[in-house]
Amino acid sequence: YVARPVHDEL
Amino acid sequence: MNIFRLTGDLAHLLAIIILLLKIWKTRSCAGISGKSQILFAIVYTTRYLDLVTTYVSAYNTLMKIFFLGSSFATVYLIYVKFKATYDHNHDTFRIEFLILPAVILALLINHAFTPLEILWTFSIYLESVAILPQLFMVSKTGEAESITSHYLFALGSYRGLYILNWIYRYAMESHYDLIAIVAGIVQTVLYCDFFYLYITKVLKGKKLQLPA
Numbered sequence: 001y002v003a004r005p006v007h008d009e010l
Numbered sequence: 011m012n013i014f015r016l017t018g019d020l021a022h023l024l025a026i027i028i029l030l031l032k033i034w035k036t037r038s039c040a041g042i043s044g045k046s047q048i049l050f051a052i053v054y055t056t057r058y059l060d061l062v063t064t065y066v067s068a069y070n071t072l073m074k075i076f077f078l079g080s081s082f083a084t085v086y087l088i089y090v091k092f093k094a095t096y097d098h099n100h101d102t103f104r105i106e107f108l109i110l111p112a113v114i115l116a117l118l119i120n121h122a123f124t125p126l127e128i129l130w131t132f133s134i135y136l137e138s139v140a141i142l143p144q145l146f147m148v149s150k151t152g153e154a155e156s157i158t159s160h161y162l163f164a165l166g167s168y169r170g171l172y173i174l175n176w177i178y179r180y181a182m183e184s185h186y187d188l189i190a191i192v193a194g195i196v197q198t199v200l201y202c203d204f205f206y207l208y209i210t211k212v213l214k215g216k217k218l219q220l221p222a
Contacts, residue, residue: 006066007060007130008067009015010022010070010073
């Protein structure tokens, strides 16, 4: 399971 | 958060406010590409769907809501409120030639093959070329009002500052996102020609005139 990278940038 | 990303976001915010004020105050969208503004509305809509799923910070949420609201407000002002001043003849870039490749590329190169991730990737690729209709329009009309060039300078600087942010994050947090970085470099490079004209002309009080 590839952890969905949290996109913390706008 | 770091100073580069913060100033980048503020430059982005400033660009959007400059554009909204220009259209609202002059009650005209002459010289503004409605197609680029439609692309930006698509970019923010497909990128900020995670507004409802993941909470990053109050700042992040507020900025996303502002970018979404302002992009739709701008499209509304151009295509509805001040439609009479919209310059159809010079805003002729075929945006399907930008949307389709972004869709295909997002399906081929992404971090995860999930709907949200594909849409985020599509939005990153589309944003890198979303300004092309506007730059194309400026080259067709051969000039831009100084307020429009200030808008473009702020908008182009935002992603350029993000590149500094990505260097900083790689050095300090060993964090990097190649998709965002490559697209961000392409996006910033597209402004280089404009940056040159802006710095050599507009800052000297001259009008932005492109060599015909």
